Amino acid sequence: MIRYLALALSMLVGTVPAAMAEVELSFYTGVQSAPHSGVSGNDPGGVGNFDFNAKWDGRSFEMPPYYGFRATWWQDSRLGYGVEFNHAKVYADDATLANNGFNRLEFTDGLNLLTANVMYRWHQPQRAWTPYVGAGLGIAVPHVDVQTAGGKTFGYQMTGPALIALAGVSYRLTESWSVFGEYKGSYSRNKADLDNGGRLETNLVTNALNIGVSYSF
Numbered sequence: 001m002i003r004y005l006a007l008a009l010s011m012l013v014g015t016v017p018a019a020m021a022e023v024e025l026s027f028y029t030g031v032q033s034a035p036h037s038g039v040s041g042n043d044p045g046g047v048g049n050f051d052f053n054a055k056w057d058g059r060s061f062e063m064p065p066y067y068g069f070r071a072t073w074w075q076d077s078r079l080g081y082g083v084e085f086n087h088a089k090v091y092a093d094d095a096t097l098a099n100n101g102f103n104r105l106e107f108t109d110g111l112n113l114l115t116a117n118v119m120y121r122w123h124q125p126q127r128a129w130t131p132y133v134g135a136g137l138g139i140a141v142p143h144v145d146v147q148t149a150g151g152k153t154f155g156y157q158m159t160g161p162a163l164i165a166l167a168g169v170s171y172r173l174t175e176s177w178s179v180f181g182e183y184k185g186s187y188s189r190n191k192a193d194l195d196n197g198g199r200l201e202t203n204l205v206t207n208a209l210n211i212g213v214s215y216s217f
Contacts, residue, residue: 028212046150047101109143160189
């Protein structure tokens, strides 16, 4: 996981000018959910070929919890570039498992998204409140946890591209510290290899309401 984050950082640093006005480090948690999505693939020795609609649970506050962090290099009072790690989660619900022959089907440690972001804010020095928006492009590196009669798959995989979008408001507490609330959505394409030689594919959308704290220098 660390090497993927280092790669994202190195890619970003290569695109950012040397003169940077402000660095902002942010950490957040919140409530995250995911709508239904199609799941397809092949499970040799287990359920065979499968194609069904999965209902997902987020369970944001169960271990491991939902969280994220990002670093933003603000070029001026409005435009910034950054990198972000988002530890989202999805669990197939009990009915989905029972109806399709799965004992486990989840991305819970987690549905890890690494993105390079572009941010825009409406900053005014005399005002404590600052609205902002952002978008990012990167990769999904989920912890794939799948179990059927055909075997168990349990580990991290790079499964495909990821997109994020966010909008929020920060409130300045001091010169360096601020708090924020935001909506954050993501989309990821996930093509996972099963340890028994099979495969599993699903495109996942998440929706989250985040609260967090930032430190600027």
